[in-house]
Amino acid sequence: MDPQTARRPGARPSWCGPLLYTAVASVVLVGVTASGTTHVTAQTRGGTGLVSSSASPTAGAQAADASRTPEATVESVATTASPTPTPPAVDRDALLAEAMESVAVEDGARVSVAVLDPDSGQSAVYGEGSFDTASIVKVDILAALLLQAQDAGRELTAAEKSYATAMIKSSDNVSASELWDAIGRAEGLAAANERFGLSGTEGGNGALWGLTQTTAADQLALLEQVFGEESELSEASRAYLRGLMGDIEVGQDWGVSAVGSEPQFALKNGWLPRSQTGLWVINSIGRVTVDGHAYLVTALSQGNSTKAKGISLVEAAARAAVSSLRDADV
Structure with a gap:
């Protein structure tokens, strides 16, 4: 049986603009400007730099960010595990x-x-x-x-x-x-x-x-x-x-x-x-x-x-x- 990965690397959140992912491990930085605009910057480890995009926050996002200062950032790292190959059967x-x-x-x-x-x-x-x-x-x-x-x-x-x-x-x-x-x-x-x-x-x-x-x-x-x-x-x-x-x-x-x-x-x-x-x-x-x-x-x-x-x-x-x-x- 062919091995399957846990999930596709670089899957894009629905609230982001187009992002380019070229590596297995990614870092997403989320910042809130004084005007309330969410600024998203994606960086990849071991790959090229990615583009940034801005979007208006939803009501749920505004509530979650209410306690942050304009300079507050949140870092999350997503990785994909390498599958263990199945050894071939011995004839x-x-x-x-x-x-x-x-x-x-x-x-x-x-x-x-x-x-x-x-x-x-x-x-x-x-x-x-x-x-x-x-x-x-x-x-x-x-x-x-x-x-x-x-x-x-x-x-x-x-x-x-x-x-x-x-x-x-x-x-x-x-x-x-x-x-x-x-x-x-x-x-x-x-x-x-x-x-x-x-x-x-x-x-x-x-x-x-x-x-x-x-x-x-x-x-x-x-x-x-x-x-x-x-x-x-x-x-x-x-x-x-x-x-x-x-x-x-x-x-x-x-x-x-x-x-x-x-x-x-x-x-x-x-x-x-x-x-x-x-x-x-x-x-x-x-x-x-x-x-x-x-x-x-x-x-x-x-x-x-x-x-x-x-x-x-x-x-x-x-x-x-x-x-x-x-x-x-x-």
């Missing part, structure tokens, strides 16, 4: 896109990344399209199981807890398959995701949970369900899932954890070599802490020639995402 998506220009992506690969500052609510997303989830879908599977248990008013069984622990902490696929069946596979995942606010995620066909399709923005929404206060999951369910994500097996703690300067993170990674192409799907989602401040980050990639190159890509994308959001808030 955080554009800043993230700019930061991603320095991230090397090999030919044939693609990447998408999203970041959220839970305290300020500011976020940014880079990249389009859907990606295979590989093992990051295990967070979604457990969230769906916990939601179903809540609806039924029950706790997870001992077997479900055992599967959940192995599925998240060590990325055990057999456990994931057991819980995928328990939630009702893709149909059960879709029902939970509708409540979680994930609109771009579609469960894999049949038993193929690792080929669930998702977006970086949807994974960010899922992390908000796990780490945020406004969630379909109860505090107990969120704490349970966060605890497992914060205790990932050594050797599987790469990915978004590369962003933080402190060993405070909770994450789930996914990696999958596609049998038809031999190219790698490498994904990482989670919460990281930088200088005492938490961020939610999701980094998805596919078409990587090796697992190591895919890991390097998602880590670089995650660093660029957090850095762009931090720079925008400085």
Whole structure:
């Protein structure tokens, strides 16, 4: 919105003759002659001199000036305040896109990344399209199981807890398959995701949970369900899932954890070599802490020639995402 001034500088009183105002601040001197004629002299500060004019006073002016001597003067100064300009809105998506220009992506690969500052609510997303989830879908599977248990008013069984622990902490696929069946596979995942606010995620066909399709923005929404206060999951369910994500097996703690300067993170990674192409799907989602401040980050990639190159890509994308959001808030 364009700024507006309080009033037009140099507005002329109705009882004056023509005056020329060329500066912001003006001084008006009013004198009363012995004959009762009002003499008005206008002077500007920082501008040229102005003309004078004389006029017969009105009855109200005569009454107001009755107590003055002929030499009495009244000085008034009118000024206009300078408006404070509205700062332009920050395009955080554009800043993230700019930061991603320095991230090397090999030919044939693609990447998408999203970041959220839970305290300020500011976020940014880079990249389009859907990606295979590989093992990051295990967070979604457990969230769906916990939601179903809540609806039924029950706790997870001992077997479900055992599967959940192995599925998240060590990325055990057999456990994931057991819980995928328990939630009702893709149909059960879709029902939970509708409540979680994930609109771009579609469960894999049949038993193929690792080929669930998702977006970086949807994974960010899922992390908000796990780490945020406004969630379909109860505090107990969120704490349970966060605890497992914060205790990932050594050797599987790469990915978004590369962003933080402190060993405070909770994450789930996914990696999958596609049998038809031999190219790698490498994904990482989670919460990281930088200088005492938490961020939610999701980094998805596919078409990587090796697992190591895919890991390097998602880590670089995650660093660029957090850095762009931090720079925008400085």
